[in-house]
Amino acid sequence: MSYSDKVIDHYENPRNVGTLNTADADVGTGMVGAPACGDVMRLQIKVGKDGRIDDAVFKTYGCGSAIASSSLVTEWVKGKTLDQAMLIKNSEIADELALPPVKIHCSVLAEDAIRAAISDYRSKQELADAGYVACQPTTSAIVAA
């Protein structure tokens, strides 16, 4: 399998690798995929008071295309509002990285990860609005993702 230069670039110099505190109210965590399928992505976003994504980090277990897809979306979501980020399509990710057909599922996973992170953030906000303490243990956040 040969990779595009963009995949190799993201793979060799992954952007925004890291971890944010899952428990923070302004952090949304999306964990998608499964070890048995050969790829797991964890994407985390930190949302500012203006409703824009201030920071995004990832960690990914998977092939080069999966790592590149998640690295790319951390760059793309930064500065976007949640609604704008929800509009990112897997086909745009696949096009940008020139993924071959057998690797399209990597871009699908990256899109899912964005949605999962946003939905996690939003559900925390709803809980907070309802007067609950916004705090979730790590494992349940994972299961929810």
Next chain:
Amino acid sequence: MQTMLTNTEQPIYLDYSATTPIDPRVADKMIPYITQHFGNPASRSHAYGWRADAAVEAARADVAALVHADPKEIVWTSGATESNNLAIKGAAHFHRKKGQHLITVKTEHKAVLDSMRELEREGFEVTYLDPEPDGLVDAKKFAAALRDDTVLASVMYVNNEIGVIQDIATLGALCHARGALFHVDAAQATGKVDIDLQRLPVDLMSFSAHKTYGPKGIGALYVRRKPRARIEPQMHGGGHERGMRSGTLATHQIVGMGEAFRIARDEMPLENARIRRLRDKLLAGLRDIEEVYINGDMDQRVPHNLNISFNYVEGESLMMAMKELAVSSGSACTSASLEPSYVLRALGRPDELAHSSIRFTLGRYTTAGDIEFAVNIIRQKIQKLRALSPLWDMYKAGVDINSVKWATH
């Protein structure tokens, strides 16, 4: 001789079970048969034909000698895939009236499994045995699978992915006790294991040249003469190879296979001892990494194979990271299919470990320096990829990955 893989632009080749380079001594011997001695070995009427025929027969004797067979028992084919097809379908078709049941193992090469599938489409019944978790076939389970209507069982000598060596003598004796033919795919065994067909209860055995420093596109099938193993040809034509495989013989390829097998016979003991030391050095350099698992039995195993799973790191991304090394992975993404290695799955390995597996196969041109370089690269890249892996984070945080409900996709 040691010059072929020193080009620094090229990765270090640790994939000798995929294929081997042609030994320069083999190449030298082949070349005159492309240009000078180009005759058709079937031409009986002139010196060109006689010369080619003599070369083919000398090569046949060299191939037979490596496995202690009679040269008359060697049939040239295009490779082990064709040999497996010819042995399995040929024997099944010939003995169709005697019985319609066959036995094989789930970890066999696709050339065996797909030949079996084809026979199932034709109405035969096939039993696919599970190996034990160490990759070996349990003789009791094998015996229990044999029936009065079993015409043939097929078990590979050495597994291509995990390198385990099956107990061919025991399994063959069980077959013969029930009147079934025994076929062995020995593509990965020549030059690695001492094969003695005078003693082994084997009727049909497949060989390949390119796994043993010979050329691609040539192989052979051993067909026992006493007692005679009968097969129906799969390739019809001019009646070459005593009618078992028609087609003009590829003299230069055959000469190459003969020379490769002659060298293997001469150099096997020393070469295997040297390669085993290198393999053990590789293992010693990796085994103290956290969460590594060896796939397949380490004792009943060819000296040049190491198949190892680096948990929480996906195999394809590891191969991409180790671009200075040419290795292969049991992970899904190496092929068009998205399934992890069926061999590792058949051993009962969890899918995530199958996805994390790398096969290292060493060979004639591997040096101690190559292994030291490889160990460094591997350790460095495992660390890098684990720092990227959410599963490694979870493992380190004490989360049991298996207790998590994953949304499989």
